[in-house]
Amino acid sequence: MTKFKVSVAFTLLAVTLQFAFAVGTNYTVGAPGGLWDLSTNYTKWASNITFYPGDNLLFKYTLAHDVWEVTEADYTSCTKGTPLKQYKDGNTLIALTEAGSRYFYCSVSSHCSSGMKLEVSVVPTDSSPPPSPPPPNGTTPDSPPPPKGAAAANSIWTRSAIAPVLGAILMIFL
C-alpha cells in the first residue's frame, strides 16, 4: 500500500468525520406541545432532549415575543441588562456549536419571569451514555423508555451512520 493511498484514506476519513458531526438535529423549541410562547414549560421540554454540538435550536414565535441570548446571571434574575444576542424575526435558528450551557429568554414585558426562558446544556459528542446493560436472564425487562421522538431520529441516524461509512472507506482504500 502506498503512502499516497494512506494519505487519501485519512483525508477522506477526516472529511467524513467532519461532515458526520457537522450535521445535527434541528429542535423546534417547545415542540411538539408548544412553540416559543407563554404556556410551555421549557425546563421540562429541554429535560427530554440531549443536545450535542452541531444541533440547532429553532425558535418559532409570533411578534408578540422575541429571543435574547443572555448570560447565566441575567437568565436567572430575568435582568434585561447585557444581552449577548437579540432576535425578533419570528423564526430564529441558533446553532449549538460547542459543549456548554446557553441561556435564552423572551425580553417582552415580564414574559421571562412568567417562565418564557430556556436553558440548554450541550454535552460533548463523545459523552453519549453507554448502552444499557442487558437485563438479567429469566426476568422480563421493564418496558424500555420510548424513543426521544421523531425529532431525535435524525441525530441518531447521523451518528450511527459514521461507522459504516468509515468501514466502506477503509475497504476501498486499504
Ligand SMILES: *[C@@H]1O[C@H](CO)[C@@H](O)[C@H](O)[C@H]1NC(C)=O
Ligand atoms: C435546520 O434548519 C436550517 C434552516 O431552516 C436548514 O438549513 C438545515 O438544513 C436544517 N438542518 C437539519 C438537520 O434539518
Ligand SMILES: *[C@@H]1O[C@H](CO)[C@@H](O)[C@H](O)[C@H]1NC(C)=O
Ligand atoms: C416545569 O417542569 C419542571 C420539571 O418537570 C417542574 O419542576 C417545574 O415545577 C415546572 N415549572 C412550572 C412553572 O410548572
Ligand SMILES: *[C@@H]1O[C@H](CO)[C@@H](O)[C@H](O)[C@H]1NC(C)=O
Ligand atoms: C418527552 O418525550 C416523551 C417520549 O417521546 C413524550 O411522550 C413526552 O411528551 C415528552 N415530554 C415533553 C415535555 O416534551
Ligand SMILES: *[C@@H]1O[C@H](CO)[C@@H](O)[C@H](O)[C@H]1NC(C)=O
Ligand atoms: C441466569 O441463568 C443461569 C443458568 O441458567 C442461572 O444459574 C442464573 O442464576 C441466572 N441468573 C439470573 C439473574 O437469573
Ligand SMILES: [Cu+2]
Ligand atoms: Cu414573550
